Amino acid sequence: MEPVDETVYTSLTYNQEGDLYLEDSLQPDVLQGALESSIFSRNIVFFESLDSTNRMGKELAAQGAPEGSLILAEEQTAGRGRRGRTWLSPGRENLLFSLVLRPPIPAEQAFIPTMILALAAGDGVEEVSGVRPLIKWPNDLYVGNRKLAGILTEFSLWEGLVEFMVIGIGINVNWNPDESGDLIYPATSIFRETKRRTPRTDLMVSILNRLDAFYGRMLSGYIDEFYRRWNELSMILGRDVTVESELGTLRGVALKIDREGALILRDSRGEQRVIRNGDVSLKFA
Ligand code: BTN
Numbered sequence: 001m002e003p004v005d006e007t008v009y010t011s012l013t014y015n016q017e018g019d020l021y022l023e024d025s026l027q028p029d030v031l032q033g034a035l036e037s038s039i040f041s042r043n044i045v046f047f048e049s050l051d052s053t054n055r056m057g058k059e060l061a062a063q064g065a066p067e068g069s070l071i072l073a074e075e076q077t078a079g080r081g082r083r084g085r086t087w088l089s090p091g092r093e094n095l096l097f098s099l100v101l102r103p104p105i106p107a108e109q110a111f112i113p114t115m116i117l118a119l120a121a122g123d124g125v126e127e128v129s130g131v132r133p134l135i136k137w138p139n140d141l142y143v144g145n146r147k148l149a150g151i152l153t154e155f156s157l158w159e160g161l162v163e164f165m166v167i168g169i170g171i172n173v174n175w176n177p178d179e180s181g182d183l184i185y186p187a188t189s190i191f192r193e194t195k196r197r198t199p200r201t202d203l204m205v206s207i208l209n210r211l212d213a214f215y216g217r218m219l220s221g222y223i224d225e226f227y228r229r230w231n232e233l234s235m236i237l238g239r240d241v242t243v244e245s246e247l248g249t250l251r252g253v254a255l256k257i258d259r260e261g262a263l264i265l266r267d268s269r270g271e272q273r274v275i276r277n278g279d280v281s282l283k284f285a
Pocket of ligand 1: 149
């Protein structure tokens, strides 16, 4: 049996065959206790199976769900990705959750909560597993040239301000993506990187406690440190990239990510292009 760390939120249990295994089901009451002082303990909505936690998050937010609501599923039957794609994940192996936030910010700043979730998730993965993901614009977490996690943010505006936003993240934790033939890009998981299973509750708690602290700092106006880390952890800056975007296919050097989360690219004519949404590809040596 592979070694497992004993943690506060998971337990080692004997199965019917008498083997020791890591009991790792996601339990809302355990999560609630572990997140007690955070806004994410206020309203935890758990599903064994659901079409999409983002879809549900938007429905609940529109009905008045409080800030911090956490929608969590062991399995999604219609998980949504960016740009109309599907998010694939086998049940009970990974993390799939969405958060309802109601930050009093204008639409141009709606990128900031997404940015801090990516930072919190990357730091949480590193703390719990030792794997350090980098950020691939706009908000994917990568290890090497393989995707570890993706974030989908959807929001509703009211008179130019955010009324609510739903930020959903899928993190590949314990499955082995090499066994799935359906993926459209190279994927990895914490298990693939470490050859060990990671307790998912510990990972969630680490991410959400961090995010709670980051969100508090963001609301107090301390955002420079996040932009700095966001650029430092970017895996594309200074590199030749190809971007499929609303402006078509663009090639150039990725220069920086601006205050609104846009990618600034220097194209072959030396002109700077501002790209708000797209998919980046990189050449790997
Ligand atoms: C992407 O990389 O394209 C974004 C993927 C986002 C997936 C997560 S899984 C939890 C939440 N619910 C969804 O339907 N999508 C997000």
